[in-house]
Amino acid sequence: MKILLIRNDNIGDLVCSTPCFEALKKKYPKAQIDIIVNSLNAPVVIGEGGHNPYLDKIYIYTKTKHTKGVYTKIKALFHKGWILFCLLKQSYDVVAILRIAPSKYSTLFAKCARGKICYGAGSKEDSRIKGIPNFVETPITSHHEVMVCFDILAPLGVEYGGEKTIYAYPHCYNNRNMPPYILFHISSRRLKDNPYPLEYLEEIIKALPFVVVIGDSDDKFRCEALAKLQNCQYQNTKTLDEVAALARGALLTLAFEGGVAHIFGACNAKAITIFDKVNIARWGTWGKIEWCLQSESKNAKDIKPQIIIEKVFALLQKDSIY
CATH class of the missing domain: 3.40.50.2000 (Glycogen Phosphorylase B;)
Structure with missing residues (x-):
């Protein structure tokens, strides 16, 4: 056939x-x-x-x-x-x-x-x-x-049997000079004209262990600004394979709704996604719906940093689901 x-x-x-x-x-x-x-x-x-x-x-x-x-x-x-x-x-x-x-x-x-x-x-x-x-x-x-x-x-006759989402590139980022890290993708094309406040991002990162930030080319300035924080490093990724490798090597991933959030969900057992107006029931990160965050107003800005920080520490303490 x-x-x-x-x-x-x-x-x-x-x-x-x-x-x-x-x-x-x-x-x-x-x-x-x-x-x-x-x-x-x-x-x-x-x-x-x-x-x-x-x-x-x-x-x-x-x-x-x-x-x-x-x-x-x-x-x-x-x-x-x-x-x-x-x-x-x-x-x-x-x-x-x-x-x-x-x-x-x-x-x-x-x-x-x-x-x-x-x-x-x-x-x-x-x-x-x-x-x-x-x-x-x-x-x-x-x-x-x-x-x-x-x-x-x-x-x-094809039926769902518990299959997970997959990103085909198999490699994991491995830098022995870098401490264990949380990977944070700060961009979203749906939030391009109304981005999550920089001061909120700073508050989140300051409260966490070591954080690696990545973002779209339009967010390079914001990534570089965040990298000035003591516990933050900016990785200027050029390909989706680099993004996937970083996600596989992370303790946990954070992302705003979009394609990268789905890559994170496919590459890491612990993935938190921050949603704006998109319907979680339709586009929630597969297998990680309970770790998808959305405010009643469906405005990402209304998800305050402390809520995200608490979710991160709760998930870090949770045993891997894989």
Whole structure:
């Protein structure tokens, strides 16, 4: 059997799909299971040497909005065309669009794959779905994104069996010159225009043991300011693999809602996530929902530092769940 999975959206979305990859491989151990991802989220599934134990071929395309310059845009378009050509030749038995709603390119990939059957959420009346060969709408009965993926694969007999989210890169950050640390990702694209106050971050870090801070490029100034604290160090990470390695080596991770929070949850048994307006029931860090923090106002600023500090020490004292 040849199966094609399509998961071409954000980093956190792909992390939330990883439990179903393992379950699918358990159900069909001899099947060829391929996947289409984009260059932004691809590191989630690319293991060491490009090997993933649950996936065979990993097709990676670059979204033109993530490119700069005419040449790189043209190159990205030609590579996307090459992927479409490869899909046309494969003759997949099953195509599954692992999204709560189809997109322009997930639909295009599904059309070119020409699966004998295609499973996905959404109605056949949706203009984006029309033209997908043999499309079958799968009812979505679950709320969390992890379980939505299992809903989509349910017609294949794939069931959730306690699988965890996974980040494929296997290595752990190991610096003998650094004391045991808490890893704190201080950025969130959803809080870009209304960031968590710097003075709150300082209060949290001062109350904790040694802290390593990381953040998006827009938050470099804030990270450097925090690194002036005696018990804090700034790591200027360049790749998601570096982020994952730091998370694996940490005593505990702290993050604001977003893709990095899901990476932390996949790489560390002790992960606390601070939420703003996003629905925890849908996007809470899988396996760590009880350690997701959200104020009644659904404004991250209303989660005071002392609440976060207390959560950190409570989780540090808790035995590892792995």
